[in-house]
Amino acid sequence: MSSVGHIEIQGLTLGFKNFGMVNAIVENISLSFSAGSFTSIIGPSGCGKSTLINAIGGHYKPITGHILLDGCEIKQPTADLGIVFQQHTLFPWKTVIENVRFGPIQRGIGKNDANEIASKYIEMVGLSGYEDYYPKMLSGGMQHRAEIARSLANKPAVLLMDEPFGALDAQMRTTLQDSLIKIWDETNVTIIFVTHDVEEAIYLSQKVVVMSRNGGKTNNIFDINEPFPRNKGEFLFSNNGRILKEKCMDALAI
């Protein structure tokens, strides 16, 4: 249905320069994320998940290889590639609504229209009534929701999420997982979702990519064919769910 938001990764190597030496983090990986799909990436901590997400978002240059958005090389960050970072990144000097309307205003939308868009997404993430709060007045979970709203308000073709629910309690996590599925359903955005929680990955996504500890190899990719809407408890404890979980765990252990 949707035709924008296809990400193609070809022979990608990423790394950081250390005293002139290049220290490769992710080596020669190729992946494809079709438009409107929901993919999770899991892997042990330090394997390069955040590095990969940042590179797709245009923040790191590949050492070799290409990252393409709908056939065009990603050279720098753009509003089409929304990111929810692992760290909190709301602007502390802006209120919730000022944060959320920041993207639309940057794209040249007038203040009134931007406010309208912002209100819509604030409502979508369940933060109505908190428009005029500063980030420091919100709980961690509410800040994550505001960050998701801020990314969505730009109507990005791709939403990159780096362990967005990592620091939340189980109940808040379930609530946000369900709203994310709903948002994905409503907006048709391509979602690439990094997590270290196998169950979360299986429950949410159509495809799970397991990154390996060394060189971020992505040889293990599992399709999750369970149709949406899914029932979390039923699906995860069904035969199919349990087998998928075991496969992912085995792949992680390598």
Place this chain on the structure above:
Amino acid sequence: MGSSLSDSTNREDLHSAIAAFDTKPGSPGKKSDGREKIRLFLMRINWLAFVIPLLSITAGLAAWQFLTESQTQFILDFSNIPTPVNVFHSFRDAVVTTVFWRDIYWSMYRILVAFAFGSVLGVTAGVAMGYSNILKLVIAPYIEILRPIPAIAWVPMAILIWPTTEESIIFITFLGAVFPIVLNTWDGVRRVPNELVKAARSLGANRVNVLFHVVIPYAVPNITVGMALGMGSAWFALLAGEMISGRFGIGYFTWEAYQLIQYGNIIVGMLCIGVLSSISTGSIYYLKNKLVPWAE
């Protein structure tokens, strides 16, 4: 000591909170309500915090009065120093003259002009240094060389360079203000978390908008600290300039009082300088709290 004081205030707060909770409208205890409120009010005032400073100042004034009236000459020479009562009389006489207010006007005017230039230039240079490595390398050596030179040392140079004394005094005052502002702005800009810049870029902001919507707002608390420090050293520099080469100004007023043997006015001038300088620094902190309600 500090903790025990705050402990007792907390307990009083709790006490009054419970009292407020207990009194329902129309309850039997209504008659004693007023007295109870007054009692709680009196309990809340930290009397010691008033009384001790008051006693301390009174003792100081008494010592001053004694030393000056008896014209004590023991190491220090108090024979020419006015008594507190004399100072009060000098003050009463000074405030009705236009000269006194004209001097205050000139000092405030110089401070405002110099501080405005110092802020604009200081913030611009600080942001430039924090945002661009090349500009940092261009500007930093000047700051490293010039910053340790006290503003007073600039007086002869300033008089030679500027066409009028007025301009040289403003220049010296500007030098007092600008360095703390540059350094604190630079420091604030350097601390901007990379993630905030990345987030703004991913939301479609270009480099200019990142500067104005992320980098500068992030540095505002540091900038205001720099401005408050700059205001303090601007006053320091202003008085040096006014005393050495001024013809108006509160610093000149104080120095002239010495030369004209109006010794009471020396102390009137000193106290005025103290008040004006704390008002100007205080108003910066006031503005800071208005400007950055989002900070702690």
